[in-house]
Amino acid sequence: MSSEKAIAVQINGIGRELSAPANETLLDCLRRHGFFEVKSGCEKGDCGACAVQIDGEPVDSCLTLAWTVEGRSVTTLEGLNDTDNPHPLIAAFLEHGAVQCGYCTPGIMIAAEALLRETPEPSDDDIAIALSGNLCRCTGYTKIFAAIKQAGEVLRAGGNDD
Amino acid sequence: MTDQETSYRQAEANVVLRQVGKPLERTDAVGKATGRTRYAGDYTMPGMLHAKVLRSDIASGRLKRLDVSKARALPGVACVLTAEDLPDRLAATDMPGQTGQKRAATDRQILVREIIRHHGEPLALIAAETPALADKALDLIEYEIEPLPGVYDTASALEPDAPIVTEPDNVVGKYKIRKGDTEKGFAAADRIIENTFYTQFIEHAFLEPEVGLAWVDENGVVNIRMSTQVIEHFRFIADALGVPHNKVRILGAMVGGGFGGKEDITVELYLALLAQTTRRPVRLAYTREDSFVGHGKRHPFSVSHKTGVTEDGKITALEVTISADSGAYVFLSPYVLLYCAVAAPGPYRIDNVKIDAAAVATNNMYTSAFRGFGAAQACVAYEAQMDEIAKALDLDRFEFRRRNFMRTGDKTATGQTVESAIWADECMTKALDALGDKPADTGTVKIGRGVATYQQSYGRITWFHDTSEAWVGIEVDGTVIVRSGVTDIGAGQASALGQIAAELLGVGLDDVVIYNSDSAVTPLAGTTTATRALYMTGRAVHTASTNLRERLVAFAAQELDARPDEIDLANGQAFVPDDPSKSMSLKDLASRGASEGLERSELAMFRAPFTDPIDQETGQGPVFPDFTYGCHAVDVAVDTETGEVTVLKSVGAHDIGQAINPQAVEGQIEGGALMGQGYALSEELIYEEGKLVSPSFSEYLIPTSMDMPDIQCIILESRSGLGPFGAKGIGEPSLTPVAPAIANAVADAIGTRVFDLPITPEKVVQAIREAQR
Amino acid sequence: MLRDFELDMPADLQETLACLPGGTPLAGGTNLLVDLRARRESAERLVWLGNIDAFRDIKIEDGQAAIGGGTTVGDILRHPGMERAAPALVDCARVFGGQMVRNQATLAGNVCSGSPAADSVPPLLSLDAELCLASATQVRTIALDDFYTGFKKNRRSPDELVTGISWPVPGPNTANRFYKLARRKGDAITVVGVAVTVTRDGNTCTDARIALGAVAPTVFRAKEAEALIIGETLTEERVDEAAQKAKELSDPIDDLRASADYRRDMVQVLTRRLLNQAWQSLGEKEAGR
Incomplete structure (x- = not known):
């Protein structure tokens, strides 16, 4: 052993x-x-x-x-889910219906959070490259892209507190 | 169809909706978006054992020796089961028989007794104290397999001297459909076009591999918490264990994707056997490799069309020959075959039809349910054939379709009259509009456009006599509970039920909690398969909610001194719309009702239309409750030198009757668009002599974020379906037309066709070269 | 599950080199752990490289780029100077695995895995990279072009570690490009990978390198093809000849992803394309002056 x-x-x-x-x-x-x-x-x-x-x-x-x-x-993902100050990705995923079976979601949030730190205003290409190692079989990624962009906007505007 | 159903449709046509039809946040979304949802693999129990399945790595052979003594002797190994320990046990592979129908004589051995029929067939089950010990025990099992000649394609399996995989002749399913007179039809044709189309083995590739945890409780009930589309396999598990049906309970959890791959029995049988033997909790989690070799696949089909057509584009006759590779065990092959045969003419009015379909056993992996269930393969063929005919006649592809579309009231090939809206044409027009102008070619990159329309059933085969139950209750504080056995496989099946109950009881979705997926505690709702969950269970919830609403309204009328027909329920209030003085909260209503002994819950059963089986010789008769119609349209760019295909824009337009949650519907269409793209372009399970040589996501290529095109969803609502509020189904239909639309677009781009999926870069280059010769 | 093994966690380079005889270096683990789990590889003892100080440093100075042995593919993508210092390597990094794998996989590990489909090798070969190899007793450098001896075989001895990779930064008259052909756009194993470097002086190609991946037992340079264009004006004919030669030099296999014939043809198509693109991009630069 x-x-x-x-x-x-x-x-x-x-x-x-x-x-x-x-x-x-x-x-x-x-x-x-x-x-x-x-x-x-x-x-x-x-x-x-x-x-x-x-x-x-x-x-x-x-x-x-x-x-x-x-x-x-x-x-x-639990680390992005501070009850007082949850990461805007979570609200954005909910608003856009970017979650279906939800099994890929924690990994995608982890990948997306890092993307938004490096690239606050990501293009579709940036998102595509950042998520290419996160397979999702349910959503076709479309709503995930929209949610990530929205979370980026929220972060650029100063996060949840504003 | 019954008069009752017709009047239901009319009654639903003019309803004002407050909750239904809104893109509400699904009830399961928060738990999933925060990572707090517990999936079946996230449950553990004190003292649980860890299971492993030993599988054959060859496809056809005789098990000459199986020695598990060393594994059994390893400290920490609780149990090793082989076929010897299960002398008279069999596993069901037929459709779930929750309606009491006789099950087909297609049961299979649970563990290999002597003959191995497919790669991955289980030889032994192990339960040990740790996963590492279970792995070690697996390595300690010694076995010897004598390879036997196998058959690996349907043509060989039908040859006179072929090895027999399934008695008596390898044919495991056969259907005939005869309508009109094809000889006459062909005689009336100006042209006859013949083509054969081929599809491949496909993997569901849900992200959550099969997993479960079983334990025997103090009442001797075998409890199994697992990831499944069908909790009602508990009956078959009980049969296999030799215990009464009420001694097995299956509890679901949120399912990490199904797509048909968690429709058959998977881990629950092994879990039940090990828990029954050891009397300890047992957990079995498939690895991805286990999952690749451990569940049935989408059938490869060959579909040959011979179509007679007049110069002005009217189809006069159609002959279709269908052959499906059923693999080594029957499972749902006969039904998948039936779906393909019934769907084979597409959404087109053809008076003279002759269809012959056969499913054939081989030593490949067994094939079974997959989103689209035979009808998807049918569409790959009929929509490609429509384009080929239009090309041969030099007609506009879309106009040619319009000249042949079925219209409401027309009959299908099996003589079933379609009473709901047939908006294939409307969907095609909208999808093409959404694509806009076709981009221009640039150098060696050619742009192609393709559409595919379809007719796809929702709800199960009507001679199964399908039913579904749901319970709806209101608590004394005015909150609502829905209970139903329906499994939620990620599409929002449970949340949609909540939205229906909220609509009818005048509350918000936040005020509803849904308990689902427990075969012992929630009313049995049938399977989450066949695009039936919303249709069937949605109707059950609709009925239960309506009945409860009527009782609440009657009581409110008493309390508010009004007539029942004056009362409305909305926003948590019972009120008379025209009289602001007459209003009370649902909380007060429910608590007052409770103190007065008002029944605050309703259990309802919904029954799909029941019919007798179709005629064996002619295939005539109703087969399905109803159909969804729609269209998918795409633009693709094809690099004619490398053969690479890029999907640029992908539009799904579907008449789904009524969207319960349009955001969830979009999710189905977008997901279907990408799954269909994988089907068309990159996905393929490769079997060599029956052995799967691509058992991982590095070889089996589902589309990634970098493969995603611009996807657009168009939802049409005819409110003409049989589901709640006139809904039709979208789960399977969203996928069905995508692959043929892409195939047609590639053919449009390169001027020639790849007849077998997937359309790999190499095949594109070959097709172009052959066309140039 | 992974079979049992010992895991050494040396604190620095010296300790690491002392551990190496008999140990298998573990960097990102994106190949090694997968192969161990699949039982394609076995190892009694792994040596974790993650504690080596400054192992992920990237230096671009004096016309030379140098990366530490622990530099990940993600580091390449994030480094602002890499677009210029190694354009083909950046092209490659964008389509190398997924984000997580890029953050784990090291260039040195990818090079040492020796797979003919190792994506970073054609770009590095096209950049004329050399490897720094250290053992407890010596340090040496070796041209990447001399590194491979056969399928998954190379000149690293078991007690050596690749501690760095360096290459000359392409000048303004040099174009460097990579294309990966695969059966899916994201995170897929390469069918054919081609990297080219072209240096242009007026109307003459003064230097060229063509590196081909997944079409022979090792990634290799198509030097006979390079010879056809060095000193020449890259007309359509010259480029076609070089592309044809590159195809002839390829010796691919049939596998699940593609046939050998298709791979050979694609070597020709991609070599032609990349050479043309590289040449024309330099022409545009000239014209733009």
Whole structure:
């Protein structure tokens, strides 16, 4: 058996200790510790359902070993869902009906949030390139694009507080 | 169709709507957008075991030896089951028999006893303390398979000496449709056009692989919480376990996509067997590879059309020959075949029709339900054929269609009169308008335009005698509860029911909570398949809500000293519109009613039209409750040197009767547009000697965000359907015309046709070269 | 599930190099973990490279671009200087995997995977990149063009790590382009990948590189095709000859994605197109002066 160790990590801003064997992926580790908003879709980096951010960069948690996030900051969709100040992506997805079965949604939000930080006013091309690793089988992406653009507008106008 | 249904249509024609028809935020949306919705794979139980399925990696063989002793001996392995442990158990593969119909004699072995018929056929089930131990146990199972000759295409399977996959002759389904006199029809034709069209094996590719958790409770009931379109498989699971039907309960969860792929039994049978054996909770989560090899696929079809037509573009006769690869087990193949045969002439009035259809067993993966269910494959053929005929006659493709469209009151090929609106023409006109001017070619990049119209049933085959139940109740604080077994596979099936109840009870959607998808607790609603959930369960909720409304209105009339016909319910109030003094909140009404013993709930059953099966020899008779009509139109750019196809604009125009939630309808059309694009251009499961060689999303290419065209939705509302408020269905219809529209656009761009899907860059280049020769 | 393995997490480069003999370097994991899970590869011990200081640094100075061994494809896409320093590599990065994979996959890892369909290799070859290889005992550089020895085989010895990749920044008279032909526009395995570099002085092509991906056991430079255009004016005929030669030099296989014949034909089409585009873009620049 691979040896097990505890790793210290910030998850959604809260310090946690997760125990994991060396061969465990971050995906399995997070889900084992109750972070069920991180979804498993293919376990090989093809679908993006398991996307989380590590120090703000979206990665596929299925292709990340849990040990390698020691000392880092991990963000899941729950981290964008601060009850006082939820990320505008959430409201925009709701308004545009960009959610159908919802299984790809957490990964898409994680990818889209990073896009909007880098490119506050994304073009269709920017969105297409940013989401090409997030498969969605229900929506045809159209409403997702519209929601991301709207969230960008809200952020540019100063976020939720204004 | 019954008189009752006709009067229902008329009654719905002039309703003023407050909740229905609005793009309301779906009741399931917040949970999903915040990641808090719990899917079936997100449930765990203390002490649960983890299951794995060992599968055959070859398609045709004899299991000569299966030794699980080392796996069983591994510490932490709770249970390993093989066929020896299940001596007389079988698994149903037929349509869910919730209406008490006799099930076809097509049951299959649960685990391989001796003969392996397809790649991925299960050999053994394992339950262990951890996923890692289950994996280890899987590696410890020793087996030996003697390869046997197999058949991997339908033509070979019909040869005299072909290996027999399904007794007696590999033919697992056959349909004939005979209308008019095709010989006479062809004699009256100026031209006869013949073509054959081919479709491929397709994967549903829902993002959530099959998953479930089963446990046996204190009453001995096997509970299974899982991702499924059909909780009513509980009966078949009970049969397989050898227990009474009331000892198996299936609880759904929000489903991470279905598209027909979670219509047949998947993990629930293995979970039930392992939980029954171990008496411990067992979880089974398919990997993506398990999912690729573990559930049935969309049938490849070959569809040959021979069409007689006059010079002025009137179709005089049609002969269609259909062959479907059913794979190694029957599953829903006969029904998929029937759908294809009935749909084969398209939305066109053709007096002389002869259709022969056969589904043939091979050692490929078994094929079963997939959004569009045979009718999609039919459309790939008939719409391509329409363009080919127009080209041969040098007629405008759209005008040629207009000369042949069915109109309301016309009969289908099986002699069924269509009483609802047939707006194929209107939809085509609007879709073409929305495309606007065709862009110009640039150098070697040629622009093509294509349309496809369609006729697609909603609701199940009428001789299944389909029913659906729902319960609607009002709490003493005026909030509303809907309970129905319907499974929500992502299209907003549950939320739509809430919107119907809200409309009829005068509350907002926020005031409604929907409990669904529990075979023991929620009234049984049937399957979320066949574009039937909104039609059937929507009608059940409509009836229950209407009955409850009538009772509330009668009570309010008493309380407000008014006549019942003066009372309206809206905005959480019961009131007399013309008299502001006469008004009370639903909360007061409900609590007053409760204290007076008013029944505050209603259980209703909706029954689809019931018919007898069609005539075996002629195929004549009604087959479906009704049909949806519409059109998809696209512009594509084809790089004639590389063969790459880019879909530029994609417009779906559909008469859906009445949109309950137009935003959800758009979601279906947009999703259908991209799924159909994958069907046309990039998706293909490749089997070599029956072995799937593309079991991942790196090889099986569903469209990504970078493949998305400009998609536009046009919703027409004839209010002529059989669903609630005159709704028709859109789940499957939104997909059906997309692939043929794209195929027609590519053909328009390059001046020649690729006859077999998917239209890969390489095939485009080949077709252009062949045409130049 | 991944089979058992040990995971070393060295703190810096020195420790990493000390761990390497007998260990398998793990960078982004986008190939290695997939192959381990599918049991196409096996490894007893992995060595995590993520703790190496400044491993993702990108330097563009004195006409030279240099990236650290841990530089990801996403880093290339985000770096403002890369559009000029490596146009083909940026073209490639946009269609390389999806966003998450781009943030994980390293250029060095992609190069070392040695797959003929490794997307970053044609651009890097077209830029005449060289690799810096370090072991506990020595540091050496090797031209990427000399790196591959066969299908998934290269000259890195097991105790070596690619610590950097560098290339000369193309001058204003040089155009550098890449095109990936695949069966889907986003996140797909390449059917044919072509990268070209053309340097133009007046009406003469003074230098050219043509790199071809997914059409031979390794990505390779079509040098005989390059020779047909260096020193020439890129007329339609010259370009056609070079494209024809590139096709002849290709030795692709039939697979699920395409036939060998189609791949060969596409080498010709894409080489011709990219050379024409590159040449004409430089002509436009000249005219615009």
